[in-house]
Each structure stands twice: as structure tokens, then as C-alpha cells.
Amino acid sequence: MNARTSLPSALLEQLQSIVGEQRVKTDDDSLQTWGLDWTKHFEPQPSVIVFPGTTEEVQAIVKLANEHQIPVTPSGGRTGLSAGAVAANGEIVISLDRMNKVLDFLPADRLVRIQSGVVTEQLQQYAEQQGLYYPVDFAAAGSSQMGGNIGTNAGGIKVIHYGMTREWVLGLTVVTGKGDILHLNKGMIKNATGYALHQLFIGSEGTLGIVTEAEIKLTRAPQDLKVLVLSVPDFSAVMPILHAFQQRIDLTAFEFFNQVALEKVLAHGHAQRPFETESPLYVLLEFEGRFEAVVDDAMQIFEHCMEQGWILDGVMSQSQAQAQALWHLREGISETIAPFTPYKNDISVLITHVPAFIADVDAIVAANYPDFEVCWFGHIGDGNLHLNILKPANLTKDEFFEKCKVVNQFVFETVQKYNGSISAEHGVGMTKKDYLAYTRDVVEIGYMRELKKIFDPNGIMNPGKIFDL
Numbered sequence: 001m002n003a004r005t006s007l008p009s010a011l012l013e014q015l016q017s018i019v020g021e022q023r024v025k026t027d028d029d030s031l032q033t034w035g036l037d038w039t040k041h042f043e044p045q046p047s048v049i050v051f052p053g054t055t056e057e058v059q060a061i062v063k064l065a066n067e068h069q070i071p072v073t074p075s076g077g078r079t080g081l082s083a084g085a086v087a088a089n090g091e092i093v094i095s096l097d098r099m100n101k102v103l104d105f106l107p108a109d110r111l112v113r114i115q116s117g118v119v120t121e122q123l124q125q126y127a128e129q130q131g132l133y134y135p136v137d138f139a140a141a142g143s144s145q146m147g148g149n150i151g152t153n154a155g156g157i158k159v160i161h162y163g164m165t166r167e168w169v170l171g172l173t174v175v176t177g178k179g180d181i182l183h184l185n186k187g188m189i190k191n192a193t194g195y196a197l198h199q200l201f202i203g204s205e206g207t208l209g210i211v212t213e214a215e216i217k218l219t220r221a222p223q224d225l226k227v228l229v230l231s232v233p234d235f236s237a238v239m240p241i242l243h244a245f246q247q248r249i250d251l252t253a254f255e256f257f258n259q260v261a262l263e264k265v266l267a268h269g270h271a272q273r274p275f276e277t278e279s280p281l282y283v284l285l286e287f288e289g290r291f292e293a294v295v296d297d298a299m300q301i302f303e304h305c306m307e308q309g310w311i312l313d314g315v316m317s318q319s320q321a322q323a324q325a326l327w328h329l330r331e332g333i334s335e336t337i338a339p340f341t342p343y344k345n346d347i348s349v350l351i352t353h354v355p356a357f358i359a360d361v362d363a364i365v366a367a368n369y370p371d372f373e374v375c376w377f378g379h380i381g382d383g384n385l386h387l388n389i390l391k392p393a394n395l396t397k398d399e400f401f402e403k404c405k406v407v408n409q410f411v412f413e414t415v416q417k418y419n420g421s422i423s424a425e426h427g428v429g430m431t432k433k434d435y436l437a438y439t440r441d442v443v444e445i446g447y448m449r450e451l452k453k454i455f456d457p458n459g460i461m462n463p464g465k466i467f468d469l
């Protein structure tokens with residue numbers, strides 16, 4: 001039965017009276033579009049999509065959903081990779097698309113107040129106009145919304161220096177699953193008055209309520225960013241390179257990718273091969289080169305690494321355009337491999353454990369996926385690896401995912417062995433919830449369940465995400 005047909009018509013009318021007739025959509029195209037994120041594993045089947053314009057409208061919708069006991073899925077830019085924003089069970093999807101305004105800017109506090117539908121890039125550009133910088137960045141910045149970034153505590157390519165989204169959120173306005181509006185922390189740096197409830201909403205994937213507004217901290221913009229791409233003989237060389245550079249330079253990024261990933265980006269077009277000869281791995285690092293001495297330091301470290309045999313070759317950007325072109329080799333990977341229906345892993349361990357962890361996972365991958373194309377890439381300077389297995393054309397999606405699931409278990413056992421995370425930055429959503437216990441203790445998950453009940457007693461907020469009730 002189509003879940004949509006079961007939506008009471010009285011409820012539709014009530015939704016229309018809250019947001020206006022044009023802002024309630026039930027046509028198939030809209031249900032498909034707003035019912036799905038970038039995950040390809042599930043069939044979207046929401047009941048209705050609503051587009052509120054204010055926190056009060058969101059509150060009215062949530063209250064209505066409670067009265068009718070209908071689940072709600074908050075929806076931002078839908079660029080998620082863990083199905084956190086997928087509505088597959090007759091949900092009311094609350095899209096924040098209309099709530100995309102910058103509300104206020106306090107220069108002395110370097111604080112911007114935004115609605116949660118503001119797109120990441122929009123915030124970055126706004127910060128630039130104020131002579132400042134919003135540093136959380138990733139390839140999906142042109143579509144992802146700040147509410148979604150907050151919901152997953154998004155990370156990205158600059159975490160090594162600037163941290164995750166959590167570092168930049170100084171206040172939130174939320175509508176709880178119960179239908180209360182809370183103004184949490186109000187932008188303060190110092191506020192020692194008990195539980196930091198805004199922190200609970202960061203990374204909660206819409207399971208406690210909906211973020212409608214946020215106070216976001218901005219910072220000084222980095223100058224003269226230099227990008228270095230290095231070719232590297234094997235995994236064992238990557239961390240010594242990181243340590244050599246970090247001893248003397250504050251890196252703003254330290255990423256890696258393998259030859260398979262590079263070939264896919266090059267085949268996609270609009271990219272130039274960085275080196276004539278292939279190598280198994282590449283490292284991309286970035287630093288602020290505004291002082292000559294720092295650039296000289298980088299060159300010395302580079303030469304030292306070459307002497308050690310950790311680096312085979314290297315190229316450094318001489319202009320912003322070159323820096324962007326080099327970044328594209330790394331940032332283009334996820335989009336380029338999307339047509340290959342990749343099985344995704346977003347795993348992390350402490351930096352200390354990265355070498356042993358990679359050796360273990362590499363052995364699992366080599367033994368279990370001998371015939372599959374394996375894309376390794378990620379934010380290795382944060383201990384975060386994206387392991388993407390590409391589907392061979394001769395397997396169906398179901399056959400392929402079944403095979404990957406078996407291997408997944410070995411990968412996650414290794415994650416657990418090193419006390420790591422089964423989802424470093426993409427969230428748990430629906431794709432990783434069966435594996436949550438590899439990272440979070442069962443007692444801890446019990447506390448999370450209890451917390452959810454406080455904010456969302458009727459269990460209507462994004463059910464089926466992170467864990468089942």
C-alpha cells in the first residue's frame with residue numbers, strides 16, 4: 001500500500017493552513033526528490049513535503065504530527081551519505097529550503113545568526129563579505145544546508161585545523177520532538193549554567209527535534225594557501241610524512257587518495273594528471289604560505305621526506321587556480337565514483353592507530369575483494385578513511401551489497417579492535433545503524449534511547465535513524 005494514500009485529508013488541510021497551500025506537496029516528483037538524499041539504498045516513500053518559513057510554523061507542524069502520530073523527517077540539502085534524510089515510511093518531510101536567510105551579524109563577536117536552510121557555500125560567501133571565514137568545507141558545500149551539517153556534525157577537508165561543525169556552533173534554536181521551541185546557548189562563548197543542550201542536537205540526525213536557527217562563529221580567513229600533492233609508494237609512508245610536516249607547520253588539510261580514485265577523476269575529465277608516473281598513493285596537504293619562511297620550511301621537509309623514500313614526487317601550487325585544480329583531484333572523487341554504486345565506509349581511529357589499522361583493513365580488502373575496484377581516500381590526517389568498493393558491472397546492486405555486508409563485518413571488527421568509529425563524519429542514518437554497537441557501548445546506546453524519549457516522547461522524530469526504538 002502506498003503510505004501516501006493513508007494520510008488523512010484533514011491533516012493535509014491543516015498543513016496547508018500552517019504554511020500555505022502552495023507549500024504542501026504530494027506529487028510523485030516532489031515525494032521522490034525530497035524523500036531521498038544521496039544514498040542510493042532505499043526507496044523514498046514520504047506522505048507529504050512541507051516547506052515552512054518560520055520556527056513557529058515548524059512548531060505547528062511538529063505539534064500536528066504528534067496529534068496524528070505521524071513520523072517527521074527533517075530535510076536540508078539532501079547530500080547525506082547515510083540515509084539520515086531518507087523518508088521511506090510515510091513521513092511528513094519538513095524541508096528547510098525556504099528558511100535560508102542570514103538573520104544577523106555581530107562583528108564584535110564574529111558571530112552570524114542564520115536560519116538552518118542556509119547553504120554552506122552561502123555562509124562561506126557571507127563570511128567572506130565580512131572579511132571573515134567559515135572553515136567547515138567539503139565537496140557538497142554548494143548544496144548542503146547548515147541544518148544538515150549540524151544534524152550530522154559534518155566534518156570535511158579542513159578538520160585537521162578547524163575541527164568539525166560542532167566547533168563553530170555557539171547557539172541553536174530548535175523545535176523539539178515534543179513541539180517546544182528552545183533557544184539554546186544564544187551564541188555565548190562562556191556559559192557555565194548546566195547541561196549544554198545545544199551540543200546534544202549537534203550530530204543527533206534530526207532524532208531529537210529540528211534545528212531552525214543557529215548562531216555560528218566565524219574566524220580569520222587564511223591567506224596564500226599552498227597546496228602540495230605528493231606521490232607516495234605505500235601506506236607506511238603516509239603517517240611519517242604527516243608527522244614531518246606537522247612538527248614545523250600548521251597544516252590546514254592532510255588528505256590522501258589511491259591510484260584507482262585518481263584514475264576515476266581523470267577519466268571524468270576537467271582534471272590534469274599531476275605526475276607522469278603512477279604511484280599507489282597520493283597525499284594532498286595544504287598550509288598557509290603567507291610567510292616566506294613557512295614555504296621554505298615546507299620545501300626542506302619535502303626534501304627530507306624524499307631522502308627517506310617516503311615521497312616519490314611532488315608538485316606545489318603556484319597560484320589559486322593551480323591550488324583549486326589540485327584540490328579537484330581529491331574533492332572530485334566522491335561525485336566521480338557515484339555512478340559505480342559504491343559501497344561506502346567512513347571509518348576512523350586515533351592517529352596513533354592509523355598505520356596498524358590500515359594494514360589490517362588493507363589485508364581484509366585484499367583477501368575479500370580481489371576482483372573489485374577499491375577506492376581509498378579520505379582525511380587521513382584526522383584518522384578518517386573513506387573506503388569505497390565499486391560495483392562490478394556484472395553484479396546486481398543487491399548481490400553486490402550482500403557481498404559487501406559480509407566483508408563489512410570484518411572491517412567493523414577491526415574498527416572495534418582499535419576503538420574507532422563506524423561513522424566518522426557522515427552519520428549513522430539507516431545505512432550504519434545495524435553496526436552502531438561496534439562503536440558505542442550497549443549501555444551508552446541505552447542512555448541515548450532514554451534521551452530521545454525526553455525530547456521526543458512519541459517517537460515521531462526521524463524514526464529508524466541512528467537506532468530503532
Ligand SMILES: O=C(O)CC[C@@H](O)C(=O)O
Nearest residue numbers: 139331334344378386388
Ligand atoms: O563519498 C565518500 O565516501 C566521501 C564523501 C566525502 O566525505 C569526502 O570526503 O569526499
Ligand SMILES: [Zn+2]
Nearest residue numbers: 156378386425
Ligand atoms: Zn569526507
